[in-house]
Amino acid sequence: MRRTSLALLLAALLVVSACGSEEEADTTAAAPQTTAAPQTTAAPPATEAPAEEAPTTTAAPTTTTATTQAEEPMEPVTVTLYVGGVTSSAPQDYAAQAQGFFEAANIDIEVVALDGTSQAVQAVAADRSGFAYTQGSILDEMLIADRNPDAPPLIAISAGAMRNPVALMFLEGKGISAPADLLGKTIAVPQGSLSALYLDVFLEVQGISKDDVTIQNIGFGALNPALLTGQVDAIVAFARAIASLSIVAPEQGDTIGAFLFAEFGIAAPMTGVVIQKRLLDEHPDVARAIAEVTTRSLHFCAVNAEECVTDFITINDGRDFDQTLAEWKVALEAQYGIDPEEAAGMDPLALGWFDPDLIAETLPSLRLLFEIEMDFDPTTLYTNEFVSEP
Structure with missing residues (x-):
């Protein structure tokens, strides 16, 4: 498994203090945009x-x-x-x-x-x-x-x-240390997103059929809580989520692992x-x-x-x-x-x-x-x- 870059990323982070696990677990929630004026007509596909x-x-x-x-x-x-x-x-x-x-x-x-x-x-x-x-x-x-x-x-x-911004993140306590360990696991990703497209590519490159995993459609704002509460075994999102997850996971006695898609030779968008x-x-x-x-x-x-x-x-x-x-x-x-x-x-x-x-x-x-x-x-x-x- 390729983890050199992940270790360097986490080592480079400033030491930050946690303000409560419930709030921290929801750092990817889409906050209301108070200064924005949405268009009166929604954009069609x-x-x-x-x-x-x-x-x-x-x-x-x-x-x-x-x-x-x-x-x-x-x-x-x-x-x-x-x-x-x-x-x-x-x-x-x-x-x-x-x-x-x-x-x-x-x-x-x-x-x-x-x-x-x-x-x-x-x-x-x-x-x-x-x-x-x-x-x-x-x-x-x-x-x-x-x-x-x-x-x-x-x-x-x-x-x-x-660079390819997408990563698959998991709790190491789930027994995942290599892509092959994803067999039989539940992976969450927002369908229709760039992350979902890249998950399909990653699984194909690793020779893993989508029939061998369970993919749940979960919005970005709920991904971190879904992983930390054990609802799913892994999530797919942009790599920046590694930071907040790495703050909260140790409070639960676990450690965050990740497969950075850039390290697997997958072309960046x-x-x-x-x-x-x-x-x-x-x-x-x-x-x-x-x-x-x-x-x-x-x-x-x-x-x-x-x-x-x-x-x-x-x-x-x-x-x-x-x-x-x-x-x-x-x-x-x-x-x-x-x-x-x-x-x-x-x-x-x-x-x-x-x-x-x-x-x-x-x-x-x-x-x-x-x-x-x-x-x-x-x-x-x-x-x-x-x-x-x-």
Whole structure:
């Protein structure tokens, strides 16, 4: 079993104090978004997007890096942010609200919380206004285009977590020490989420039939309690959950184990800020503003983790500060691959750079793993136009 990285992650965490096991076990619960104004009409599935709004998927490459800023301030605009569950893996959008980054860019942000990254990306594709974004992934772009060629094409405008963020977590007292030990076990994951897609891939890579395990559909907010109370044997979610689980499990006399999917050679979904391509084409000033705000806020959260987490839990009431901070630090290393000390000396916009070679090398693996039939020109799935090369 591969645990070297997990041990390093846990060793790197600050020593944090617990404030009560019941509250700590629920750190992944989706807190109400008190500052968000949900849209009056819910976004339909991506398959319902009208065909006439869908340009072809073979758009010209858009990887040229821009070096100039808009000469005049952008006109105020309302943009919907679809979040795939309110999680400590992505506190930067909330920090951007609290720090006034959106306001300074003349963006009035409205937040709609959904259950899972894939649902959020589908909502962006289905948003009829086109003024919307999410912390999605290039994989989700490919899946939507492959399954519904009439859906509006999407594009990522700044990079996020470029490592595979998903992990399967378990209590070591359950007798799990290798993937083969999952046979006969019950695994919880929110169906329709990116984590669920990757669980299918992980099981297939390990030669484990889905008939040999029991998969329960449990929402992100209930995953940790389900594991800690013994309702299930393992859960699948983003790796940052290792942090909060590792605080609570010892109180129960147990230890958290995990299989980081990145360590099993499973291609990363390559997350980033995803918008409709027509927003980039028709309103490049808005696309630029979204890219710059989200990338600068990611840099802010990498360099000022405590202030970022304070902003996050202020907006999402009921979160425990120590656990959320621990989760964010794990996410920075395990999911984003960002060293805060190195980031402090970088141009903030450099954190949003997509490595063209990495994307070109990863796409064939994603197509194979997720049985994607459509062939893609990698340069149509992302742009480095609004960010800086490291």
